[in-house]
Amino acid sequence: MIASVFYFLSFVSIFFAVMVVVSKNPVHSVLYLILTFFSIAGHYLLLNAQFLALVHIVVYAGAIMVLFLFVIMLLNLNAATEPVKSSLMKFAGAIAGGSLMLVLIAVLSKINSIQPAHEVNTQIGLIKNLGKILFTEYNLPFEVASILFLVAMIGTVILAKKNPHTS
Amino acid sequence: MGNVSLIVLMACGIGFCGLAQLVSKLIAPSSKNLQKLQAYECGVPTIGASWIQFNVGYYLFALIFLVFDVELMFLFPWAVVNKEMGITAFIEIVVFIFILFLGLLYAWKKGALKWM
Amino acid sequence: MILSIYNFTLLTDKIHSFLSAHMSEEFVLTTELVLIGLLIVTFVAVLAMVLIYTERKVAAYMQLREGPNRVGIYGTGQVVADVLKLVLKEGITPNGADKLMFNLAPYIVLSTCIMALAPIAFGNGLVLWDLNIGVLYITSITSLGVIGILIAGWSSNNKYSMLGAMRSGAQIVSYELSAGLCIISIVVLAGSMQMSEIVNSQADGWWIFKGHLPVIVAFIIFIIAATAELNRAPFDLAEAESELTAGFHTEYSGMKFAMFFLAEYINMFVLCAMAATLFLGGWMPFHIGHWTTFNNVMDYIPSPLWFLGKTFFIIFIIMWFRWTFPRLRVDQLLDLEWKYLLPISMINLLMIALMNILGWHF
16 A cells, blocks of 8 residues: 555656656746645655655745746746757756766665665654754754854845846 | 545545536536637737736745745744743744844845835 | 533544444445545535625625525525526636646645645544644645645736736735744644644633733734735735736636635635634633533533634634725735734744743633
């Protein structure tokens, strides 16, 4: 049962991931990307990491995709405005992708056998444990994250408000 | 029930929507003509495309929203263990929210929160 | 004390054992799933009809009118007649529209808001999926609805739809923040995100009474944010009929339009049910201190009635807003969220957390 759900979700996520790349229209790509994220959240649920699954949906499928849609509408990207790729670019892309695949295959072939991790605490993904760990072991990274947010926000404001008089 | 109920609910939503449209398609009249299929505006043909470039303001708000949304996700694990972790975690959260508040103040002062 | 006669786990257990006695295991599961599906679809359809009828009657009485009163008793058949009319309408897909997205958007909007019903505790033991982060689940699933709205507006290839979608997108995401902060403040008090535990934490008093001033502030902010997230008046400038005809669903007709309409009302129910669960105790009966007789009488009212009563009370407040406040401008709307509600709810959250640590609530 679980295995078949896993294979189904994997198929869905890979299929839609391919669709993201293939589709000509950016808005279609965004929709396929949302579906991909959704199926990845399903994977997290299978791993009993419910909090992570929902964070994935909120942050990626919710917030970031809304941002993407706004960007597409801001730049007015359509199927018609999709730049025509020259054969040179396609060739370069094929080489880059191919060498990444080579590296991955080389790395994966080093692994003799994939062993299931033993004695994993299946409750580790639950939120109470996460909260406790976050506030005992990972105090500093937590605070640093807030500074990261601050930087992100300042960067946003500076980027978007660059020249208030020209617009 | 557990995770299975999610699939049921999703199927309900999609099935309900599909069935309702199917029934409507079967019994509703259908007549197509060029006038009818035009974009709904004020009676005269539309001028220019609707897919136009939009204001940067929307993008700005979406970005600031994104930062705060991630912040909310950070607050949830704390909220659950607030009572157990006590005052030390509370002070940490005060610092956390204070730093974000600075960001909000900065955006405010720079006029990023002003429309247009 | 919680009366056992209204414990719905007994009922569901009975159904389960009855089914298992007669069928094989997989078949029992399938039957139960089909039963749940039918229940949900019926519930959603009936709920939307009741809400539309309530909306029209409330609006009518606030304007000293009669409202629908011709079809059926007191006009109750009006909604059924309206639905029949919508079924008989032709669904038009405009020529310029992006066909795939245009037809997909109602599915996204409707299925996300139906999925949000899963963790809502309708009564004692009457909950579909009581997952341990139910509150977060509802916020995350409802936040997906905005994608359906944006896609609907974009794919229509109509200026009104586009403007309406952009406006409602910006509005919904903004108000999600302060709604989220108010939700977190109750999670702080209850110490859990599970809907059933949040309800149980209010057995000795609802949070709005136990948490006094800060929780009342959180409640008010949540109601305002919920109204804005639902794109309802006074925050309805996404579909301001005098300037944008109908906002993002201008091009939709017939059943596709009906789906958006349905989703809007289910969303309203979900958010109000959330408010009722977090602040007003969900299905917990109303108790007063040591008035044992009074409390016992209250216990005899079934828990789903309590839940629905509270939810409809909040729905009534939101409908009341519509006829009380004039529509805001875009800049006022964004100012209200970013310069008032967000800072206030942040500080309020910290106050509630401090209150919880020091034990200053009842």
